[in-house]
Amino acid sequence: MRLLDRRGVRFPTPQPLIDGTVPRHDAVHEEEGHIVWALADGGRILLDVKAEDGATRIDLRVENVGRPLASLGLRFEGITGVRRYLRNGYQSWDGSWFVEPGTPAGDGPPAKAPTLGFAMTALLPEANLGGAVLLGADRHDRFQIRFRFGGNAESMRMDVETLLDRTGETQAETLCLFEGDAVEETLRLWSRRVAAASPLPPRKPARLTGWCSWYNLYAAIDEDVIREHLLAAQAFRERNAVRLDIFQIDDGFTPEMGDWLSVKPQFPGGMKPLLAKISAAGFRPGLWIAPFLVGNRSRLFAEHPDWVVQDRTTGSPLVAMHFYGEFRWHKRSEEYHVLDITHPDAAAYMTRVFRTWAEDWGAGYIKADFLLHGAEYGPERALWHEPGLSRIAVWRRMMLLIREAIGPDVILSGCGCPLWAGVGLVDAVRIGRDIGVTWNGDYSAESLLRDLQSRNHANGILWQADPDCILLRDRFHALSDDQINLLARFAAGAGGVTMTSDHLGELRPDREALFATLLGSSVIGCDFPELGSETLQIDQQLRTEHGPGAFQRFRLGADARMVG
Numbered sequence: 172m173r174l175l176d177r178r179g180v181r182f183p184t185p186q187p188l189i190d191g192t193v194p195r196h197d198a199v200h201e202e203e204g205h206i207v208w209a210l211a212d213g214g215r216i217l218l219d220v221k222a223e224d225g226a227t228r229i230d231l232r233v234e235n236v237g238r239p240l241a242s243l244g245l246r247f248e249g250i251t252g253v254r255r256y257l258r259n260g261y262q263s264w265d266g267s268w269f270v271e272p273g274t275p276a277g278d279g280p281p282a283k284a285p286t287l288g289f290a291m292t293a294l295l296p297e298a299n300l301g302g303a304v305l306l307g308a309d310r311h312d313r314f315q316i317r318f319r320f321g322g323n324a325e326s327m328r329m330d331v332e333t334l335l336d337r338t339g340e341t342q343a344e345t346l347c348l349f350e351g352d353a354v355e356e357t358l359r360l361w362s363r364r365v366a367a368a369s370p371l372p373p374r375k376p377a378r379l380t381g382w383c384s385w386y387n388l389y390a391a392i393d394e395d396v397i398r399e400h401l402l403a404a405q406a407f408r409e410r411n412a413v414r415l416d417i418f419q420i421d422d423g424f425t426p427e428m429g430d431w432l433s434v435k436p437q438f439p440g441g442m443k444p445l446l447a448k449i450s451a452a453g454f455r456p457g458l459w460i461a462p463f464l465v466g467n468r469s470r471l472f473a474e475h476p477d478w479v480v481q482d483r484t485t486g487s488p489l490v491a492m493h494f495y496g497e498f499r500w501h502k503r504s505e506e507y508h509v510l511d512i513t514h515p516d517a518a519a520y521m522t523r524v525f526r527t528w529a530e531d532w533g534a535g536y537i538k539a540d541f542l543l544h545g546a547e548y549g550p551e552r553a554l555w556h557e558p559g560l561s562r563i564a565v566w567r568r569m570m571l572l573i574r575e576a577i578g579p580d581v582i583l584s585g586c587g588c589p590l591w592a593g594v595g596l597v598d599a600v601r602i603g604r605d606i607g608v609t610w611n612g613d614y615s616a617e618s619l620l621r622d623l624q625s626r627n628h629a630n631g632i633l634w635q636a637d638p639d640c641i642l643l644r645d646r647f648h649a650l651s652d653d654q655i656n657l658l659a660r661f662a663a664g665a666g667g668v669t670m671t672s673d674h675l676g677e678l679r680p681d682r683e684a685l686f687a688t689l690l691g692s693s694v695i696g697c698d699f700p701e702l703g704s705e706t707l708q709i710d711q712q713l714r715t716e717h718g719p720g721a722f723q724r725f726r727l728g729a730d731a732r733m734v735g
Contacts (some may be wrong), residue, residue, distance in 0.1 A: 244332030311591035371595025376612035381417025386672035390423035390501035393437035403676030419457030430470035457536030466504030511556035525576035608648035636667035
């Protein structure tokens with residue numbers, strides 16, 4: 172397997188994996204150009220490794236196994252020459268960062284374990300060799316690709332698996348291995364491969380700018396306060412002569428998740444006239460939705476309990492989230508179930524929701540949230556109305572439905588969103604956690620500073636990156652002036668989504684000038700030339716007073732650059 176060795180990173184001959192374990196097999200042998208493992212039960216696993224266009228293509232399939240597989244993959248036991256690897260998260264909130272081999276899983280949420288990754292990884296060789304070696308899949312519209320890491324600092328273990336979800340498929344997704352002289356550019360090369368392999372071309376709109384209600388008002392919204400902020404946004408735009416395109420109403424206007432055509436009494440006129448008012452003010456009206464979630468106290472669940480996914484382990488509706496204490500998320504539901512988009516009546520309902528929002532109410536921007544819940548559950552736990560689909564096939568059924576219902580001109584932003592499965596369907600993707608009001612912690616600046624760096628390679632290639640809203644107000648947070656300034660410039664420097672939630676008629680003059688400057692900037696993107704360097708390990712070292720920073724280079728046009 173010397174064909175796999177790159178930049179001093181040495182790969183051993185792999186072992187096959189079926190459903191997460193190495194099956195009993197005879198000694199590996201070559202047969203007609205294939206590497207073959209003959210299984211004890213009579214089946215075979217065949218591996219093809221070929222050089223192609225500067226990369227190594229790795230194809231794996233099974234024959235005569237006799238049962239549908241949960242997963243199919245390879246185990247590399249004893250990889251050497253790696254100083255750090257990219258733990259690449261799957262969705263907006265689980266993070267991506269570089270990890271030293273041998274790092275334990277820890278006691279945090281499993282989805283954020285440093286030993287778990289998805290889609291691809293970048294292996295950083297010994298420091299004197301530089302660059303990166305990337306191993307990942309090009310296609311992400313059929314199955315989820317999972318990486319599991321182990322071993323120790325000297326000898327690393329890596330499992331790479333395609334989650335076939337017992338669909339009957341016998342072929343793993345093709346893996347490609349290649350190298351590059353710079354870490355971020357190597358990651359960009361992978362993003363370009365994903366774009367080229369996607370069955371739908373990526374949607375890459377012009378820079379999105381605007382206002383969102385969540386991070387200042389949260390769910391405490393009503394018709395009057397929305398109108399007040401609309402007038403302030405309109406005045407700000409005219410006063411500063413800048414682009415401010417979107418005015419989005421976030422969560423808080425619907426009574427329960429699932430009841431998407433109902434509105435709270437705080438909006439007595441309904442959403443259609445309010446969105447018309449937003450449009451008349453010169454903005455693209457936006458609305459928030461969590462299309463996969465159904466509250467247990469919603470009318471939808473009361474009338475159609477068969478429209479939610481069932482949990483095989485309990486025999487009851489699957490509970491994606493629960494709030495059993497005093498916090499109820501400004502709603503009454505204690506539990507949130509997953510809408511079964513494979514049920515034809517549920518699909519028809521969601522089609523009606525999105526057509527109503529786009530065609531009748533006039534929404535031109537939709538922020539679809541908590542999208543991970545359509546792709547979180549395999550057949551071991553989830554019982555869908557239509558069996559035999561992979562979790563990604565289920566997820567894309569909802570997203571294709573949304574895109575068809577709203578049409579090509581409505582902007583669709585994915586939040587809590589699978590990063591790679593939505594290429595060609597979503598216009599923008601949140602690349603980190605919700606913006607917080609502190610420098611450190613779970614909801615803080617840490618996710619932005621870490622995850623924008625490690626996910627910037629996809630920005631402008633697969634979708635527009637959304638680093639979340641910029642905080643501008645001078646109260647009700649624990650950030651210094653320098654931190655506010657730094658974070659605003661850092662986020663806007665991506666050249667992707669640039670929005671705020673603060674009252675644009677109540678900003679300090681310097682903060683108003685800052686936001687106007689960012690909106691009027693010619694920045695079209697940024698680079699992180701030292702991505703992967705040990706000096707930029709932000710996730711842990713931010714907690715120190717003089718922790719390392721990020722070397723960010725802003726792209727102002729075809730040739731212009733500016734260093735931050």
